[in-house]
Amino acid sequence: MVFSDSSATRSTVGAVILLALSAIGCGSSTTTTSPVSPTNPEGTNPPNLLTVTIKNGVYSPNPVMVKVGQTVNWLNSDMVAHSATDSGVFDTGSIAPTSAHSDNGDGVTFNTVGTYNYHCTLHANETATIIVTR
Numbered sequence: 001m002v003f004s005d006s007s008a009t010r011s012t013v014g015a016v017i018l019l020a021l022s023a024i025g026c027g028s029s030t031t032t033t034s035p036v037s038p039t040n041p042e043g044t045n046p047p048n049l050l051t052v053t054i055k056n057g058v059y060s061p062n063p064v065m066v067k068v069g070q071t072v073n074w075l076n077s078d079m080v081a082h083s084a085t086d087s088g089v090f091d092t093g094s095i096a097p098t099s100a101h102s103d104n105g106d107g108v109t110f111n112t113v114g115t116y117n118y119h120c121t122l123h124a125n126e127t128a129t130i131i132v133t134r
Helices: 006-026
Strands: 049-055 058-060 064-067 071-076 114-119 127-133
Touching: 049 064
Parallel strands: 049 071, 064 127
Antiparallel strands: 049 058, 114 127
């Protein structure tokens, strides 16, 4: 396209620049995540969500340190189902192979300081601890 009017050219160039800047802004996100760590293995958790990974029948990290108000989920990296249960406190139910307890948006939020010893109801030898502090 050829323009003979310099004001039309400036307007077109300005519109193209404005469109490009708008497109760059569309790719940004305001979701805050924490860096990759033992309790954020995929680097996708928000700061108040901690992940315990189950691999080869072992909960990791163990113990997991949690602050009051933080939520824990369990990621089952095994090929068999597992659970995480502290009777009378929380029970994740069966966590399918290669899935997470919080896939449906629920985790376990800890609002009381204390030590929580939990186990897998499907494999009695699998145990771990959550320590909740202020």
